[in-house]
Amino acid sequence: MGTTLVLGLGGTVDYEVRWDADIVGSLAEQYGIRRTELTTMAPIVDERSLVVTILAFVIDGAGGERFVESSDVVKQFADRFTTEITLGGTGVRAGIALDRLGIPSVQHLVSIDDHVRRLMPASISWVSSATEDTLDPHLIVQYPAGTVVRFDDGEIVSPSSNRLIFANDPPNRSMAIAPELGDALSDAGAFLVSGFNTMQDEALLERRLTELDAALAQLPADALVYYEDAGFYVRRFAERIWAHLLPRIDVYGMNEDELQEYVARPVDLLDPADVAAALLEVHRIIPVPALLVHTQHWAIAVGPTAARHRDALSSAVQMAATRFRLGDGFTAADFEATALLPKNAAGGAVVDTVEKAIPGVVGVSAFKINTATPTTIGLGDCFVGGFLVDHAPVREPQL
Template sequence: MLTTPKMTVLRYMGWLTGCSVFTAFVSIIWQAFISLQALNRTTVLLTGLLAIEGSLKRSTVQPAPKVAIGYGACTDLQINATEFLERYYGRRIPATTAGSREIVNNEDELLQSFAYYFQNGAAAERVMANGTLFKQLVGYAKQMGKETSGIQWFMGGNAPLMAVRFFMEGADVLLGAHMSKKLRPLLPKEIRLAGDEIPDDDIHLILEYKAGDTWGSYVAPRANRYILHSDRNNPHLRALEQLTDALKVYHPQLLVVSGLQMMDMFTFNPGEREARLEQVQRQLTSQPLDTLNHFEMASYVELRLLQQLRHFVLPYVDSLGMNEQELANLQQVLAHGRTVLATDWNPRIAHTLDQMREVFISLLEDFDEQSRADPRRRRISRIHVHTLAYQAILTTAGSQWKNTRAAAAKAALTAHRYVCKSQFINPEAVLQVLDDSFATSAQEDAPRMRIGAASPVPCWREYIEYGRQRQRLEVEICVAPVLVCREARKTAGAGDNISASGLAAQL
């Protein structure tokens, strides 16, 4: 039987079709295998993290740790960033960006500043000096909420959010903050309040966005938020004196200072800000040595304020908490006397650990050089850095800080639960960003640590050398993977909750 050209073509087409179907089938099977492997790895890590967290259960006969925290409070008005900007500014999308603005004065500066941080996926907090424009923006947001139900109101402020988290973790809490009658009921009644009642709370406008959101040609690489405020109460730390008086009889195990990023220069008369920071310093130095002092960093852009914090606050605390952007900013200020803007939104663990070591060494050397002249200074003994993909905690070996591994695990789980707005962690709704192993430093031949069933939270000890005499100090470092939400529901306040949960675990 003769084979015609047409039959040959059909035969080849059939063969190609069969190959394509087979290839597609193999691809589907392979993808299913890869997905199953990823799900299995996530489930194993989740099981390990939960087991470590479970080891933190406090004895019923053990007294609750006492935590005091300041300063300030506000009301957060949260709205979807891109919907809000597109609704009220249409196609008015800036061709250039300007992330370095310390103060936003007008709409053009707002749009340029937002575009810069949005395209970098970086958290930002900026003050708007134009109070009239800020009220107008809040009015826009409220109107949008009436028409689309697209806004949410929350209790805000670093101190109240951390206070609530400490309370949820079983602590006895004293909060230094002024609040209105509307805001006070949102705070658990068990939390003691040192601060006057005020008629109206400051409002923070929270522009939230998700990974992949677009605004013109800009695309967000990760979920985050841009915070805009024009406060009149919080910059002055109005509850500072009331908290100082309450501390005299409260005797906390931990004192937390936060919210100092609100102290924008334009709010103060000459010398006034320094006077308030001196009061913060006195509050810190008046605590006995068995009270641990912690400073929670935030989004700072004004170099002068950071330099003042280095003088009035950093020498008198035992512990620091911050995200990857704040870490890079602090490292640059300490090493080079300059600030940085947005950094890598997902930095390598080795890079972050090296920056933590640099900050730690810088503060140790400052302590050695100045402690004789000022015996009230404290030697730093803890740094906690929280990122999208992992938690890293460094503590001095033999210090008052305990449970470093459990604290890292707790912080990682809190990150997921808060951002996902769910206490239940579904492995199928999780992204595992980290690899199975990581280098402990960017230096050559640095040891590598594995993350897996045997070690869901790798920890190790090492010696850090510092000072002209090359002194050696032993530290413990723990890194916990974060089970990242596939769909972030709330990022504002995440850092406060993460830091507070980590601290609570180490008391």
């Protein structure tokens, strides 16, 4: 088996806005937004429709990712808030989490600019398909539980914290594959594939998947392939991914939002019977060796090889919890300290029951963390990074 971790396929520059319910409420009033028009599914063509979508997610306490007609909408909205510029994309955030433990990785990037050069940790190297510098920022909105947004039509209150992503990113939509990817994969112990969800041209997607197939020919046969699902802008495109990659995917990950999209119904995440039924249903749709669902309460893997990933699952939950309580700036010591925190009892009850109900299932309860300033951005990405700790070369913790 190879020794490097190769993470892809596309990185982003993120504009993380600091949530301010008063600003959001004033925008709702300014645009005359009514509660009856809140929806998460309408096209986002301007700032008004962006605010409509944000409020619709907040009222349900839900998270998601949506396409915006223009990057100018993202910049216009972000300019109203205190905003931090960070690096995103599942592979990049997973790599940053691994860097906190002294674990290097190789990134596959599709865009580059001075923000990437400035913010990428020194332990991360990259191959890139970009031929010039571009900047198409992703708007990241995270809101806390219990936030109240007041406007002319009353008020809404979020039942839980969550994060939203809005973007118009041509390089990630094109997802060009770097010619050097195959060589990078030749010494890989694990390969993370994510990012195809933003593509909107089916013929181009098919071409990229064919190019990825060619690069995968150089991946060692015993290397782990982890595919992380995401909010597909065109949901049926997921089937094109499966046609090419299912025979090679070892672990297929998704969060609760994606689980519910696939089973086309709400899932009560604290009802073991409902969870078990949803897991079996989505595994029938996506028949991989290990299908992994990570949520705020638990992470559970189902499939014939699920049991071999118990330690990786524990590390993944620990990494996501560390980011939740401390944000990006955590250390290896912080990561180890998280393991000593109490577990979520309700999540543990679900795990125990589902493990007994479905042969071969393994699960891990989330941690019970009380913080006034939770970080909901990038938890799934850090979860993936934590999972890959188990497949990394010998690390030297930065204690």
